[in-house]
Amino acid sequence: MSIDATPKGVLLKADPIANTFRDEIRVSLAGPKPPKLVGILSTSSAPSKSYAEFTQKQCEALGVEFVLRKVGAAAGDGGEGEGVEEAIIEANEDDSVDGIMVYYPIFGVQQDHYLQQIVSPYKDVEGLHFKFHYNLYHNIRYLDPKSLLSSVPPTAPPAPAVEDQPPEGTVKSILPCTPLAIVKCLEYTGVYNKLLPYGDRAYGKTITVINRSEVVGRPLAALLANDGARVFSVDIDSIQEYTKRPREGADPARRYHPRHVAHASVLTLQECLALSDVVVSAVPSASYKVKTEWLKDGCVCVNISADKNFEADVREKASLYLPTIGKVTIMMLLRNLLRLRQYREALKTTS
Amino acid sequence: MSIDATPKGVLLKADPIANTFRDEIRVSLAGPKPPKLVGILSTSSAPSKSYAEFTQKQCEALGVEFVLRKVGAAAGDGGEGEGVEEAIIEANEDDSVDGIMVYYPIFGVQQDHYLQQIVSPYKDVEGLHFKFHYNLYHNIRYLDPKSLLSSVPPTAPPAPAVEDQPPEGTVKSILPCTPLAIVKCLEYTGVYNKLLPYGDRAYGKTITVINRSEVVGRPLAALLANDGARVFSVDIDSIQEYTKRPREGADPARRYHPRHVAHASVLTLQECLALSDVVVSAVPSASYKVKTEWLKDGCVCVNISADKNFEADVREKASLYLPTIGKVTIMMLLRNLLRLRQYREALKTTS
Numbered sequence: 001m002s003i004d005a006t007p008k009g010v011l012l013k014a015d016p017i018a019n020t021f022r023d024e025i026r027v028s029l030a031g032p033k034p035p036k037l038v039g040i041l042s043t044s045s046a047p048s049k050s051y052a053e054f055t056q057k058q059c060e061a062l063g064v065e066f067v068l069r070k071v072g073a074a075a076g077d078g079g080e081g082e083g084v085e086e087a088i089i090e091a092n093e094d095d096s097v098d099g100i101m102v103y104y105p106i107f108g109v110q111q112d113h114y115l116q117q118i119v120s121p122y123k124d125v126e127g128l129h130f131k132f133h134y135n136l137y138h139n140i141r142y143l144d145p146k147s148l149l150s151s152v153p154p155t156a157p158p159a160p161a162v163e164d165q166p167p168e169g170t171v172k173s174i175l176p177c178t179p180l181a182i183v184k185c186l187e188y189t190g191v192y193n194k195l196l197p198y199g200d201r202a203y204g205k206t207i208t209v210i211n212r213s214e215v216v217g218r219p220l221a222a223l224l225a226n227d228g229a230r231v232f233s234v235d236i237d238s239i240q241e242y243t244k245r246p247r248e249g250a251d252p253a254r255r256y257h258p259r260h261v262a263h264a265s266v267l268t269l270q271e272c273l274a275l276s277d278v279v280v281s282a283v284p285s286a287s288y289k290v291k292t293e294w295l296k297d298g299c300v301c302v303n304i305s306a307d308k309n310f311e312a313d314v315r316e317k318a319s320l321y322l323p324t325i326g327k328v329t330i331m332m333l334l335r336n337l338l339r340l341r342q343y344r345e346a347l348k349t350t351s
Numbered sequence: 352m353s354i355d356a357t358p359k360g361v362l363l364k365a366d367p368i369a370n371t372f373r374d375e376i377r378v379s380l381a382g383p384k385p386p387k388l389v390g391i392l393s394t395s396s397a398p399s400k401s402y403a404e405f406t407q408k409q410c411e412a413l414g415v416e417f418v419l420r421k422v423g424a425a426a427g428d429g430g431e432g433e434g435v436e437e438a439i440i441e442a443n444e445d446d447s448v449d450g451i452m453v454y455y456p457i458f459g460v461q462q463d464h465y466l467q468q469i470v471s472p473y474k475d476v477e478g479l480h481f482k483f484h485y486n487l488y489h490n491i492r493y494l495d496p497k498s499l500l501s502s503v504p505p506t507a508p509p510a511p512a513v514e515d516q517p518p519e520g521t522v523k524s525i526l527p528c529t530p531l532a533i534v535k536c537l538e539y540t541g542v543y544n545k546l547l548p549y550g551d552r553a554y555g556k557t558i559t560v561i562n563r564s565e566v567v568g569r570p571l572a573a574l575l576a577n578d579g580a581r582v583f584s585v586d587i588d589s590i591q592e593y594t595k596r597p598r599e600g601a602d603p604a605r606r607y608h609p610r611h612v613a614h615a616s617v618l619t620l621q622e623c624l625a626l627s628d629v630v631v632s633a634v635p636s637a638s639y640k641v642k643t644e645w646l647k648d649g650c651v652c653v654n655i656s657a658d659k660n661f662e663a664d665v666r667e668k669a670s671l672y673l674p675t676i677g678k679v680t681i682m683m684l685l686r687n688l689l690r691l692r693q694y695r696e697a698l699k700t701t702s
Contacts, residue, residue, distance in 0.1 A: 130481075134468075
């Protein structure tokens, strides 16, 4: 072996990570009746169509009943998105349906955000309802399933959890699938340290998240910061820092928070990347690339975008590169489906 | 008078329209305790600051208690928007507060949309909570105040209202202030015809709405179409038509709907304007202008943007031009405040 042969970083596929959840889900599925997931496809978008087919295949392999409901342009019966709201309402009302998955984008971020609120939180496998986002942003990890019935945010957050065990009468809050899948990948890769206390296992790690959408980037940054990481949240026009441990020199009474706080960063993207142990990119653009030369040597890079956000030579710098995590995301969706069934059962037994 | 002297259209200020509501609000205010409105200002934006001062003045003139809560950049204590979510939650929990108004934009449409869901629907004077949008889009005009407690959309909409009288046990649903103010202006200017049945008083009118945001343009287009108008909803990349009476040639069973349906239009903006009795523009850009030469002679033009979206010679074509409707919007906000107090009282007496 020549001394010049630089070893490349490892290309890590999603399969081994997804497999760690497959058995758990299979065991939970054992029972008289498989849960039923309805997928609603309302556009002619090819990526949405193949994502729907992918969901179907994964569900069938695990024994989850998947029903694909096509409306509007997807059914050749009307325009893009036509009938999607009616299909959601129908699935909300159908007691045999355990979970609802809507294939976005449909109308654009604003109107899609409206649709995300229309899905009943009891069937929201994607975790996009504002109540779940509220819990995530406020680091509220457990909830009483009955509290989801209320449209008003909880007045007093429960005491922060110190262990990974829900207090009596509560269950874990649903987390949005994609941010949750990323956390699972970071657990698998050892970025999360199990020796640290639950709720602070990313302490000591610096992570850059590129994209601050309300569906992926912002919840992910908050989740990682709530778990102890120092997070740079980057979007087109600003960089913010999310942390539970604010900058040095701050008022000591404000040095540690039960949940993340956000403030504007003075660093550039290049400076953030130079500090970052992990870089997660979720930019929906084929032309956007994170510069390999800006990466910290030995970092972990995770690509969430349908496009490739990292350059072809990313493993010259990254110790681990995860080009796609879709299979892990689906596992999180199915876990959420099982959890939501628990919610609805808890509701039935107590009412 | 020379035969060449073309008369110009009328410049209609908001004052006479706002005044028609002033007395009604004053009468409703008579009582031992004035309602309390909290305004939350969290940015350094000059337009937001002057809008807050304007709200304050209007409230004081009418005897509404207005408390301006400044946080973050507005208080010189942190970044843009810092502390706004905490201030909302505090006002939600404070039983002495009857209404909450947040000065947007703060973080951008996505994160601002999240904040709009955090405001308790019982204090949402702006009508931006998704439950109110849901009712608007579904032409559900009345609600049982208790139903707002639920996070799940109503399963079966009530029978459509035939008169302007809430059925027993219900009150009128809150409508977003700006779209509602525009409807009031169109009532005042006679675009709405009181000889037509309630709920269909814009029948026969064609209206172009430029902008399809989830805060103004789309709810406005839906509201006008639910009231019988044929509406062209225009945004940067598409034109849609909203109507209760779909195009000719459609399946007769689908010729009339209890609420609007939307479909893509094949018309250009120029063709829409040529057909339009009313043009409402809400484009947040100083450079955007509706071309006067494209307007239908004698139409009504309403500018909603903080910028001037119509050309200086708009009244060469428009019979009526409303350059700003802010004073009407404030009246609608105060009406919503009074209605929300009713909601909370109804809740207290029945629980």
